[in-house]
Amino acid sequence: xxxxxTYSLFLGCVMPNRYPNVEKSIRVVLPALGIELExxxxxxxxxxxxxxxxxSERTWLALAxxxxxxxxxxxxxxxxxxxxxxGTFKEALNIVHEKPDRxxxxxxxxxxxxxxxxxxxxxxxxxxxxxxxxxDPLRKKxxxxxxxxxxxxxxxxxxxxPSKLRPWHQxxxxxxxxxxxxxxxxxxxxxxxxxxxxxxxxxxxxxNVPVSIDIAREKLDNMMEAGADCIVDVCSFCHLQFEVCxxxxxxxxGENKYHLPVIYxxxxxxxxxxxxxxxxxxxxxxxxxxxxxxxxx
Amino acid sequence: MGEIIRETISAxxxxxTFIEKIxxxxxxxxxxxxxxxxxxxxxxxxxxxxxxxxxxxxxALLGLREDVLSSPDLWLCATCLxxxxxxxxxxxxxxxxxIMRNMAVKEGFMLPQHRKSAQKLLQTGHAVPxxxxxxxxxxxxxxxxIPPTVHSSEEALAQVKEIMRLTGFDTLVEGEGTGAKxx
Numbered sequence: 001x002x003x004x005x006t007y008s009l010f011l012g013c014v015m016p017n018r019y020p021n022v023e024k025s026i027r028v029v030l031p032a033l034g035i036e037l038e039x040x041x042x043x044x045x046x047x048x049x050x051x052x053x054x055x056s057e058r059t060w061l062a063l064a065x066x067x068x069x070x071x072x073x074x075x076x077x078x079x080x081x082x083x084x085x086x087g088t089f090k091e092a093l094n095i096v097h098e099k100p101d102r103x104x105x106x107x108x109x110x111x112x113x114x115x116x117x118x119x120x121x122x123x124x125x126x127x128x129x130x131x132x133x134x135x136d137p138l139r140k141k142x143x144x145x146x147x148x149x150x151x152x153x154x155x156x157x158x159x160x161x162p163s164k165l166r167p168w169h170q171x172x173x174x175x176x177x178x179x180x181x182x183x184x185x186x187x188x189x190x191x192x193x194x195x196x197x198x199x200x201x202x203x204x205x206x207x208n209v210p211v212s213i214d215i216a217r218e219k220l221d222n223m224m225e226a227g228a229d230c231i232v233d234v235c236s237f238c239h240l241q242f243e244v245c246x247x248x249x250x251x252x253x254g255e256n257k258y259h260l261p262v263i264y265x266x267x268x269x270x271x272x273x274x275x276x277x278x279x280x281x282x283x284x285x286x287x288x289x290x291x292x293x294x295x296x297x
Numbered sequence: 298m299g300e301i302i303r304e305t306i307s308a309x310x311x312x313x314t315f316i317e318k319i320x321x322x323x324x325x326x327x328x329x330x331x332x333x334x335x336x337x338x339x340x341x342x343x344x345x346x347x348x349x350x351x352x353x354x355x356x357a358l359l360g361l362r363e364d365v366l367s368s369p370d371l372w373l374c375a376t377c378l379x380x381x382x383x384x385x386x387x388x389x390x391x392x393x394x395x396i397m398r399n400m401a402v403k404e405g406f407m408l409p410q411h412r413k414s415a416q417k418l419l420q421t422g423h424a425v426p427x428x429x430x431x432x433x434x435x436x437x438x439x440x441x442x443i444p445p446t447v448h449s450s451e452e453a454l455a456q457v458k459e460i461m462r463l464t465g466f467d468t469l470v471e472g473e474g475t476g477a478k479x480x
Contacts, residue, residue: 011444011445011446013423013425013426014425016427016435016444017423017425017426017427017428017444018425018431020431020434020435020438020440021434021438023440023444024438024439024440027440039445040446041445041446041449041450041453042445042446042447042450042452042453042456043446043453044418044422044446044447044454045418045422045423045424045425047418047424048424050375050376051411051414051415051424052414052415052424053395054372054395054398054399054402054411055398055399055402055407055411055415055466055469055470056399056402056464056465056466056469057322057395057399058465059460059461059464059465059469062460062463062464063460063461066456066457066460109460109463109464110460112459112463113456113459113460114456115456157375157376157377157378157379158376158378161377161378161379161381161382162381162382163382195379196341196377197341197375197377197379199341199375200375201375201376201377202372202374202376203372203408203411203414204342204372204373204374204375206408206410206411206414207372207408207410207411208372208373211342211345211346211373214345215341215342215344215375218341218344281438284434284437284438
């Protein structure tokens with residue numbers, strides 16, 4: 001690829017269409033870290049690895065490859081802020097790299113719509129790109145340390161698994177996101193079942209809401225028990241789950257038990273870098289972030 | 298006194314080609330399953346429902362095709378991939394579930410809410426398309442009011458639709474499906 005620090009920004013569905021405030025924080029913070037973003041014009045749904053891949057794996061692979069082909073044409077790797085999209089691209093690339101017949105099939109489909117595809121492009125999660133900057137250089141950017149803030153770190157699933165197809169060190173309990181949270185001055189609290197799923201994926205959120213939000217409830221309870229002031233996530237679908245399910249759980253309970261702010265990592269980092277909450281979309285949350293912001297502004 | 302009814306599996310219920318198809322579609326090593334139950338023990342959906350991954354895989358190995366494909370349990374996997382990581386035989390369990398889901402959908406077993414998401418993708422190129430409230434929020438935030446995705450390009454949307462037509466997604470989704478049976 002031409003310039004390793006310029007990426008094609010892949011938005012997906014949930015981020016631009018439900019949480020544009022998160023998108024805003026990405027557009028503000030990444031360039032401030034020297035990560036240049038180019039629009040990936042005409043991109044579609046990744047498509048979703050839980051639902052669409054479950055319906056037709058062939059359609060899923062062809063559409064994922066189309067998105068990758070657009071980035072390949074632009075000459076940049078994809079950067080995404082959604083674990084689901086990340087999983088789709090990593091798995092789609094692995095399939096065509098390992099199975100020449102699948103690559104051929106995809107190339108034929110794409111050729112008939114006028115696209116060339118060599119599968120020579122890569123997809124990165126923005127957290128992977130931020131982490132590659134290094135903790136010490138990042139520390140130099142912090143002007144508003146979030147001292148005293150207790151964070152429940154949520155990695156999500158597809159960022160880490162299948163571990164064989166991911167860039168992280170092959171260990172069971174990752175720490176990179178905790179390190180990235182702590183560089184802001186905040187504290188990553190230890191809580192039970194930290195690597196548990198948010199419950200939204202695999203089409204469960206879509207088809208079985210009670211099961212889906214009960215998984216999220218378990219995570220929320222564990223974070224709250226450990227004294228977390230907020231959640232920090234790196235996936236637009238986990239983000240949706242935690243933002244939406246708290247009101248659903250409160251309605252079920254008949255009391256306002258769940259009100260843990262859900263902060264996307266670039267919002268947290270941006271805040272510690274001195275950006276205003278409005279520039280990071282922190283004023284547009286479902287679960288209010290105001291009480292938390294008041295502590296630092 | 299009621300008679301104890303034992304569930305027996307008759308030879309006629311077992312389709313030996315079922316597991317071959319799953320294996321061929323990418324779930325290699327599935328036959329090496331030793332039914333240890335590690336998959337069930339780490340499953341977040343299994344913690345709160347009767348869904349048992351071990352049982353699903355065992356049924357697949359026995360060739361209980363109809364039972365597996367028509368079961369709503371097949372759709373309780375959140376694809377968290379924990380079982381795949383922990384399986385002592387390194388079976389790609391999540392892949393196997395996705396393969397079986399593909400087979401189920403092909404036979405018309407698709408949950409109504411899932412069909413809706415698929416229809417949205419067919420119509421807009423996004424499984425979750427933009428709505429008015431978020432369009433307003435985008436404008437307020439000072440980012441492009443319409444995201445620069447298929448939402449901004451008819452040409453791109455036409456391309457996406459053509460790919461879905463070529464791969465049979467339109468007929469799969471709009472076809473006469475029965476939907477997975479309800480309990």
